[in-house]
Amino acid sequence: MIDAFIGIMFITLALIAPASEQATGTPSGARTPVLVELFTSEGCSSCPPADALLQKLDQQPLTGADVIVLSEHVDYWNHLGWRDPYSAHLYTERQDDYSRRFGLASVYTPQMVVDGNAQCLGSDAHEVQNAIATAARGGKQPVRIPSAAFDGQGDVTLDVETSPLAGSAHGAAADVYVALALNQADSRVTSGENAGRRLTHVAVVQSLVRIGAVARTQAFAKRVTVKLAHPSDSRDLRIIAFVQETGTGRVLGAIERRVGK
Numbered sequence: 001m002i003d004a005f006i007g008i009m010f011i012t013l014a015l016i017a018p019a020s021e022q023a024t025g026t027p028s029g030a031r032t033p034v035l036v037e038l039f040t041s042e043g044c045s046s047c048p049p050a051d052a053l054l055q056k057l058d059q060q061p062l063t064g065a066d067v068i069v070l071s072e073h074v075d076y077w078n079h080l081g082w083r084d085p086y087s088a089h090l091y092t093e094r095q096d097d098y099s100r101r102f103g104l105a106s107v108y109t110p111q112m113v114v115d116g117n118a119q120c121l122g123s124d125a126h127e128v129q130n131a132i133a134t135a136a137r138g139g140k141q142p143v144r145i146p147s148a149a150f151d152g153q154g155d156v157t158l159d160v161e162t163s164p165l166a167g168s169a170h171g172a173a174a175d176v177y178v179a180l181a182l183n184q185a186d187s188r189v190t191s192g193e194n195a196g197r198r199l200t201h202v203a204v205v206q207s208l209v210r211i212g213a214v215a216r217t218q219a220f221a222k223r224v225t226v227k228l229a230h231p232s233d234s235r236d237l238r239i240i241a242f243v244q245e246t247g248t249g250r251v252l253g254a255i256e257r258r259v260g261k
Contacts, residue, residue: 031066032136033143033254035242038070038122039095039111040201042084043077045193050110050122055202062129065136068240068256069203070179074109082192086185086204088229094208101249116249141166141174141214141243141253148239148257154228156180160241162253165216171246173213178226179240180207183258203238206230214243 038054040047051071058069072091073084092107099107102119110122114131121127141162148158158178165174182204189197206229214220228237242254 031061031064032138033066033068033140033256034132034135035115035240035251035254036067036069036128036132037072037113037116039072039074039091039107039109039113040122041074041077041087041109042187042189042194042199043080043082043192044109046123047110048194048197048199050112051199051201053123053125053128054112055200056125057128057132058202062132062136065132067132068242068254070181070240071201071204072208073204074107076107077109077192080192082189082194085187086201086206090208091205098249115251116244117251139166143241143243143253143255145239145241145255145257148259150259154230155225156228156237156239157223157225158239158241159221159223160211161219161221162214162241162243163219165214165252170248170250173215174243174245174252175210176212176214176220176222177208177210177242177244178224179205179209179242180226180228181205181238181240182230183236183238213246 036057038050040050054069054071057067073087074092074095075087075089076092078084078087095107098113111119112122112128113119115135118131120131144161146159148156150156160176160178184202185204186198186200189195189199207226209226211224212220212222238256238258240256243252245252
């Protein structure tokens, strides 16, 4: 039975999507998808409050916003006494890109980036909620994940679709990304600034890949295979697809599908 369960599963995600989701990609009731990225580290003593805030945002919808969260663990704290098991240099590079776009003197943790268009201290609930409310007032590019398949060995194959770019986009094309994230994760930290603490996280990114680009003149539809960093976690995942403007970093649309145990 266990082998059969871990074997190839096909999940038609459209069947588990909220019934209220419309063809526009924005749920009824005027809730607009807003992508919130937290750059964090288990080696940073200032990060646990931001991790807790991200969990609240994940569990408590804000008026007008369908908040989609990602926890991206940077690696530049790893040499200071504790190696964050969820960290990767890819997320440090992504934060570096944001830092340059925002004109910051340096990167820092915890940092939240809202829809690629605003940034603030990751533990400042007031500033984060204001940024989300502002982002939710704009229109969004519809993004769809019609289906996904898990092979039990760490590969996730999924279909991603989006319409041609809307007139509000600045460039002729925008990048399409897929992220695979653990619904829940935790660590017992034995050294470093958080020594002796048990830390919990939500939406911990395990894979983040650019899968192509969408243009103004043609819809985007692609089947891709993304590999999980930790294949054993493939039954407790969320899948996020989003469209991000090249250069500005502004998130034009996003969607999330959860696959729980």
